[in-house]
Amino acid sequence: GESVGLHLPTLSVQEGDNSIINCAYSNSASDYFIWYKQESGKGPQFIIDIRSNMDKRQGQRVTVLLNKTVKHLSLQIAATQPGDSAVYFCAENRAQAGTALIFGKGTTLSVSS
Amino acid sequence: GAVVSQHPSWVICKSGTSVKIECRSLDFQATTMFWYRQFPKQSLMLMATSNEGSKATYEQGVEKDKFLINHASLTLSTLTVTSAHPEDSSFYICSATRGANVLTFGAGSRLTVL
Numbered sequence: 360g361e362s363v364g365l366h367l368p369t370l371s372v373q374e375g376d377n378s379i380i381n382c383a384y385s386n387s388a389s390d391y392f393i394w395y396k397q398e399s400g401k402g403p404q405f406i407i408d409i410r411s412n413m414d415k416r417q418g419q420r421v422t423v424l425l426n427k428t429v430k431h432l433s434l435q436i437a438a439t440q441p442g443d444s445a446v447y448f449c450a451e452n453r454a455q456a457g458t459a460l461i462f463g464k465g466t467t468l469s470v471s472s
Numbered sequence: 473g474a475v476v477s478q479h480p481s482w483v484i485c486k487s488g489t490s491v492k493i494e495c496r497s498l499d500f501q502a503t504t505m506f507w508y509r510q511f512p513k514q515s516l517m518l519m520a521t522s523n524e525g526s527k528a529t530y531e532q533g534v535e536k537d538k539f540l541i542n543h544a545s546l547t548l549s550t551l552t553v554t555s556a557h558p559e560d561s562s563f564y565i566c567s568a569t570r571g572a573n574v575l576t577f578g579a580g581s582r583l584t585v586l
Contacts, residue, residue, distance in 0.1 A: 400582070462515045
């Protein structure tokens, strides 16, 4: 059966494939979620965000899905490119606006040509 | 817009010395700044929340006397690692917000304590 919320520390894909990165968050009161990309030696870079009143949001080549029932978040990257290789983190806002983001475990995405 | 700058980007110091890291919001006023710490191949761990003009709020397990945070203006927060030891070697990242959940991260500062 499907393993909802399964976090993989690494994901290897071929260029052009679609990538799916999963994240399980901890706080049912969190109302805002963000996916970040971090390249080696650099700070996190914003990719896409979603609020708890939505279950899907699309950007350019990226889609974020939110399942509040099982506290699961996923990032889908279409037509993955070598430049997408990085560590991806999901982050949740703990409570109301203005509080810090709490980061989940990262997933290292490796894209081969 | 919304650029956050950290300085220095890399610092090496001797054990027992203190190191100051600056976090500046270049083109906006940051009401709140956050300091994170990241060990190799691990996630970002929140250390403290810093509000301009008030004392920082530290996360559980973070020594406030070890990691001094000063947020003297709306564009500058500093983190001072006092009496640094090799176990303090890490990647320190700040982020700043104008409010409404919008966080901008700095490029990080890598501290190596010999």
